[in-house]
Amino acid sequence: xxxxxxxxxxxxxxxxxxxxxxxxxxxxxxxxxxxxxxxxxxxxxxxxxxxxxxxxxxxxxxxxxxxxxxxxxxxxxxxxxxxxxxxxxx
Numbered sequence: 001x002x003x004x005x006x007x008x009x010x011x012x013x014x015x016x017x018x019x020x021x022x023x024x025x026x027x028x029x030x031x032x033x034x035x036x037x038x039x040x041x042x043x044x045x046x047x048x049x050x051x052x053x054x055x056x057x058x059x060x061x062x063x064x065x066x067x068x069x070x071x072x073x074x075x076x077x078x079x080x081x082x083x084x085x086x087x088x089x090x
Contacts, residue, residue: 011041013049 012018022032037045054073061069
């Protein structure tokens with residue numbers, strides 16, 4: 001049997017923009033049920049959030065500029081802390 005969820009947002013991080021929207025709909029009488037991020041799911045949820053920020057940024061560049069931005073993003077991440085080689089080309 002498939003469980004149908006009521007309409008709403010699921011697994012969304014509460015950003016400033018979303019908090020403002022939630023405040024607006026609360027004033028209209030709607031209620032929310034906000035839970036905590038499960039630590040076991042945090043890496044996947046946060047990765048989806050970052051992906052949503054980075055993909056449009058990268059879509060706006062091409063060629064050498066795209067590669068430069070990508071390398072800068074990669075090198076700004078603490079990948080060496082988890083045993084992953086850093087991106088070094090630029």
